[in-house]
Amino acid sequence: MTYLSRITANHQVMLGKPVIKGTRITVELILRKLSEGATPADLVTMYPHLEEVDILAAIMYKPS
Template sequence: MNYRERIVADHQIMLGKPVIKGTRITVELLLRKMSEGATIPDLLKMYPHLQEADVLAALMYASDLMANEEMIDLSAA
């Protein structure tokens, strides 16, 4: 799956935060709900216009973002 087909960032929508294409549902919101214990079926029930692939795309987007993040150790400075 290519999350770029489902996740977009536009400065005119939610201040440029990544959202599910065609919605104002942010990747952040989906991750937060999942961190609070929501499952994919829960999210689909809460947001009926979402598809499972949208939620999986959000997870893939977040994992790619983390995989490319560089940590800077400020204590060594």
């Protein structure tokens, strides 16, 4: 799996911020929640559209 298969950036969605494909959940939000102490399981519970692979993709994401 590469993070590019899970993350997209489109200027019409969240002003072009990188998001998990098919959602409006930003990479920034995921990383902020993790830095605040949330676990991947917490995030999946808070955001049912997320999968653990989406969280891993957010961690691996590197802007071009």
